[in-house]
Amino acid sequence: xxxxxxxxxKGNYAIAQAAVNAGxxxxxxxxxxxxTEIGEYLSGKMQELKRGYVCAESELAAINxxxxxxxxxxxxxxxxxxxxxxxxxxxxxxxxxDELPVVLVxxxxxxPGLGYxxxxxxxxxxxxxxxxxxxxxxxxxxxxxxxxxxxxxYRAFYLAHKYRNPVILLxxxxxxxxxxxxxxxxxxxxxxxxxxWALTGAKNRASRAIYSCARDEKKQIEHIKNLFKKFxxxxxxxxxxxxxxxxxxDIILTAFGSMTRNIKAAMNVLREKGIKAGCFxxxxxxxxxxxxxxxxxxxxxxxxxxxxxxxxxxxxxxxAINGAxxxxxxxxxxxxxxxxxxxxxxxxxFMEKNYAASI
Amino acid sequence: MQQVFSIPKSFKEDFKYTFxxxxxxxxxxxxxxxxxxxxGIQDKTICAASIGCSVFIYDFLNVDSxxxxxxxxxxxxxxxxxxxxxxxxxxYQGDGDFASIGLAESMHAAFRGERIxxxxxxxxxxxxxxGQHGPTTMMGQITTTSPTGRNREYYGYPARxxxxxxxxxxxxxxxxxxxxxxxxxxxxxxxxxKAFQVQLDGTGLGFVEIxxxxxxxWHMTPEQAHARVRDDMTKTFPLGIFKDTxxx
Amino acid sequence: MGKIIIDNNKCKSCYICTETxxxxxxxxxxxxNRLGDYMVEFNDPNGECIGCAMCAKRCPDxxxxxxxx
Numbered sequence: 001x002x003x004x005x006x007x008x009x010k011g012n013y014a015i016a017q018a019a020v021n022a023g024x025x026x027x028x029x030x031x032x033x034x035x036t037e038i039g040e041y042l043s044g045k046m047q048e049l050k051r052g053y054v055c056a057e058s059e060l061a062a063i064n065x066x067x068x069x070x071x072x073x074x075x076x077x078x079x080x081x082x083x084x085x086x087x088x089x090x091x092x093x094x095x096x097x098d099e100l101p102v103v104l105v106x107x108x109x110x111x112p113g114l115g116y117x118x119x120x121x122x123x124x125x126x127x128x129x130x131x132x133x134x135x136x137x138x139x140x141x142x143x144x145x146x147x148x149x150x151x152x153x154y155r156a157f158y159l160a161h162k163y164r165n166p167v168i169l170l171x172x173x174x175x176x177x178x179x180x181x182x183x184x185x186x187x188x189x190x191x192x193x194x195x196x197w198a199l200t201g202a203k204n205r206a207s208r209a210i211y212s213c214a215r216d217e218k219k220q221i222e223h224i225k226n227l228f229k230k231f232x233x234x235x236x237x238x239x240x241x242x243x244x245x246x247x248x249x250d251i252i253l254t255a256f257g258s259m260t261r262n263i264k265a266a267m268n269v270l271r272e273k274g275i276k277a278g279c280f281x282x283x284x285x286x287x288x289x290x291x292x293x294x295x296x297x298x299x300x301x302x303x304x305x306x307x308x309x310x311x312x313x314x315x316x317x318x319x320a321i322n323g324a325x326x327x328x329x330x331x332x333x334x335x336x337x338x339x340x341x342x343x344x345x346x347x348x349x350f351m352e353k354n355y356a357a358s359i
Numbered sequence: 360m361q362q363v364f365s366i367p368k369s370f371k372e373d374f375k376y377t378f379x380x381x382x383x384x385x386x387x388x389x390x391x392x393x394x395x396x397x398x399g400i401q402d403k404t405i406c407a408a409s410i411g412c413s414v415f416i417y418d419f420l421n422v423d424s425x426x427x428x429x430x431x432x433x434x435x436x437x438x439x440x441x442x443x444x445x446x447x448x449x450x451y452q453g454d455g456d457f458a459s460i461g462l463a464e465s466m467h468a469a470f471r472g473e474r475i476x477x478x479x480x481x482x483x484x485x486x487x488x489x490g491q492h493g494p495t496t497m498m499g500q501i502t503t504t505s506p507t508g509r510n511r512e513y514y515g516y517p518a519r520x521x522x523x524x525x526x527x528x529x530x531x532x533x534x535x536x537x538x539x540x541x542x543x544x545x546x547x548x549x550x551x552x553k554a555f556q557v558q559l560d561g562t563g564l565g566f567v568e569i570x571x572x573x574x575x576x577w578h579m580t581p582e583q584a585h586a587r588v589r590d591d592m593t594k595t596f597p598l599g600i601f602k603d604t605x606x607x
Numbered sequence: 608m609g610k611i612i613i614d615n616n617k618c619k620s621c622y623i624c625t626e627t628x629x630x631x632x633x634x635x636x637x638x639x640n641r642l643g644d645y646m647v648e649f650n651d652p653n654g655e656c657i658g659c660a661m662c663a664k665r666c667p668d669x670x671x672x673x674x675x676x
Contacts, residue, residue, distance in 0.1 A: 025442055026438065026441050026442050028438065028441075052438075052441030052442055053441075054437060054441060054471070056434070056467075057463050057464065057467035058463060060431065060434070060463075060464075061431070061434040061437075061463065061464050061467065062434075064427060064428065064431035064434035064435050064438065064464075065434050065435065065437050065438035065441070066438060067425070067427075067431075067435055067438060068407065068425065068427075068434065068435035068436060068437060068438020068439040068440075068441075068442070069438035069439065069441060069442035070438075070442075071425045071435070071438075071439065072405070072439055072442045072443045072446070074442045074443075076438070076442060090428050091428060091431070094426075094428050098425075098426075199405050199423040199424070199425060199439070200405075200423065200443070200446070201402050201403040201404060201405060201423055201446055202401065202402055202421055202422060202423050203402035203403065204402075206421070207371070207417070207420070207421045207422050207423050207424070208423050208424075209408075209417035209418075209423070209424040209425070209426070210424070210425045210426065211408070211414075211417065211424070211425070211426030212426060213414060213426060360608070360609065360610070360658075360675040360676060361675065361676055362673060362674070362675050363609075363658055363660050363674050363675065363676045364660040364663040364664070364671070364673065364674035365672070365673055365674075366669060366672055370669075375616065375617055376617070376667070376668050376669065378667065378668075379619075380619035380620060380621040380644075380667075380668075381619075381621040381623065381667055382667055383667060384667070385666075385667035385668050385669060386664075386665070386666075386667050389669055540665075541627075541661050541664060541665065544664055544665065574621075580621075580622075581621040581622065581623050581667070582622070582623060582626055585623070
């Protein structure tokens, strides 16, 4: 599966094959629904290709195996879901401080705690703000289609190695389990030279040590500042989003991940009803497209955030709007996806409340 | 005159140990360096360091190293080896790291028969945090968190890792050694060499448990601490080779 | 006939070597290091050192950097 030919494929398999195409040399994982197919697919594929595969004893072990592998300069990844991604937060903090290109796929299920396998988007905060200790930032990409699962898996490996920063691909159970037509194409990014830092044995050079232990206070202050400077650069270069019909819109529906599909459909229904709705959808949840949201808000456009959690992205949108426009949340904590009808009727209520005179 | 002892080449220039006086980490790392020199593998070796006093190994050895979160050195070593099977990979851990918080990673690396080499320094306490009760604390031993001594009721029994690891099918070599005397130091070096040899031969995990002193937290002089290793510790933790596939 | 070299910057005054030397040629000296501990010194006026290197092998700080025989 390495051509422009369209194939009907499940999201989890698409992510797995995209990782293979991207040159992922090692996969380490532990089963958890709804992402188990990624490990199942790669267990056979990696052995066939004589690459690294370990059915790890835990998620703790899995992500630390990834750290070990990427510290030698190769591409490697793990995948998991929500409650098990919680177990990986310590390692993400280490990897961010160590500037290691860890790629982690989180196919979200519902929380908190064990939760269940129905869909949800409750890991926005966990991914964007992190559950690990200290000041660090992770790049977070949120696909909304199976095609994007492929495209953003490629991008995840590229960004991880380009910036030496962990990347989370934040998908959800809906995407992981659905089948859609998609094409793989070729891995579209250049290979990054890791030879200046990778651990390959101290041959004809001084030894290298990758560690986060910070005995020198001044150096640590510099180190953290540099990590954040790097993230500023990532924000400048890599922040991405998608928008539709925002030019003439009065209100902008905002969602991430697979909820994007429903707000696009709701936008069309609302337009048919005479409500000038637009769509805005962050692709990188971290770095977040603050500036673009602020611009749109300053044009007087109100934002309606639609998400399957208790308003995790909502607060970031409000922060970006910075009082320049109204913001409303349409949400459900987990379970059955908010339907197009749910969204349309909630938007209509919002319009009645705020624009009664103009309708 | 002929030079019969010198600093191993695998050390960094101008290194200086930061361990407490009388701590056996220094001897263990020297033996490791001598073995790396003798096997000629320093330039293709990668170390997974751990958390605890053992973490600073990368300050001393001229070997590429990655620091692992507490207990995860065996997982990181597994990742390194799977990514670069042509490299020699070892972990250097304390008993808290290897036998307590990292027990799952340690045992499963042994079950899988990872082609890596693991060293666990057993000083019967958590040294860096000031001498708390740990997985290898001996019965009756007083620590800051076992103020009346380790007892059956509250703490249960110490873990004997060299025996446990030897039980794993994937283990190719497992031994327990001590550093309290010249004969024991000589035996320790032989064991360390074999633990690397099984990795080079690709036969499985090589493991050495090294009984070590912690004079600071034991509140003993260095020589008293070594006497304790010799007279007390070896009763709970008998020295010996528990598995050696190189002789089969 | 042998000799040893002691690196005073590495010695932490644990005195293991003073016990280990079979000829008792290493002794606690009057000189102190930065920590105020009395360092050890090698004193072999009669050429008794046999270069066995036992002191170096037991030194936890690699402060005995060379042994000659």
